[in-house]
Amino acid sequence: MVRSRLPKARRKRADRYHHGDLRRALVEEAARTIGVDGVAGLTLRGVGHALGVSRTALYRHFEDKSALLAAVAGEGFRTFRLALVDAWERAGGGARGFEAMGLAYVRFALTHSSHYRVMFGGLVDAGGKYPELSTEAAGAFEALVGALVSLQAEGIVRRDDPRALAQFVWAAVHGVAMLAIDGQLQHQERPAEDVARYAIERIRAAIAP
Amino acid sequence: MVRSRLPKARRKRADRYHHGDLRRALVEEAARTIGVDGVAGLTLRGVGHALGVSRTALYRHFEDKSALLAAVAGEGFRTFRLALVDAWERAGGGARGFEAMGLAYVRFALTHSSHYRVMFGGLVDAGGKYPELSTEAAGAFEALVGALVSLQAEGIVRRDDPRALAQFVWAAVHGVAMLAIDGQLQHQERPAEDVARYAIERIRAAIAP
């Protein structure tokens, strides 16, 4: 009996996936699918098929689809934090670092829009489930807090509670990113990045001493 | 043959739904379901069943599930705009009106969180589809622009392009609302409304002359 080759299946074989390899492969494949087809296009069957594995194999590593999405979101927060810190450090901190971090934020959201939506789609802090996700999200937040504390020491930022400041700044940039993703920021043909730059300048005024 | 009464079905009969009545009933029922069970809990079959109508009846009024959700989002933007304008006018405009509008914004988002998520879940401006939704969303935006123009005339707000200002303010409050919905704003046991108040104060500083 001839078995036709399945169209999307990878070369990898099932017996390679031991010792947690499959778990990582599942998260990566899910993230890739989301990047191409959006969250709505993510099916557990499709993920399994793409990896040449049965569609139920993933239940050995994740409780359900939500848990897989939480892992994807957690991974997203990790690379997100790295992008933010990298931008801050490359610009040498300070006022320039702050703008660079803000632009890196918006760029990440625009470049990985579907992934970003999963990160902020209501999974985080979903009743304390998915502790790894909460940790990664908190880590990204702490990167911002650290930057603000440094800016306070320089005298560029008002000496309010750093976490309160960070919540405000995060919320404001998050809002810009979300509206940019939704395509609601191109009213007068200005590119989203210019809008982001203007917003960051206003945020800087908002937190000035 | 005895027909057992279906559990969730309303009293209304199918023959009442003529001349567009069903369309409106479908939108209302979908909005109610979303409010109770979230977007994930919305099924076309459930909506039809709740109205005592076949599960395919809705295809006479909507192209597909997305179109129904767009109608729900549009309706959401309408009541949203009314809430914003009402808060602004009740406070008599000015600096107080601005704060009242901001608080009304966040309260609406927290009270109708699932509905709010549908409104900002990526349906608006989805390639120019759903013109009614775009119109309603634009209407809500214009309410904010109007308030800012009035504040500029009073000399409370800097004389930048009102639409650019409105985009920034909207984005910032939107971000606060989204993080509040996601439960990411209760770091130090402060209620979300206090965080919102602080954010609005900072936004006011950001757009000061």
Place this chain on the structure above:
DNA sequence: ACCTGAACACCGTTCAAGT
């Protein structure tokens, strides 16, 4: 330990047919 394949209970959507 890890994976499979059949089965179950759900979906959204289509379509010929009814009034």
Place this chain on the structure above:
DNA sequence: ACCTGAACACCGTTCAAGT
């Protein structure tokens, strides 16, 4: 015009069984 009921092609998830 508006609605129905059967049918289709999908889902996520469970579970006994295999290595």
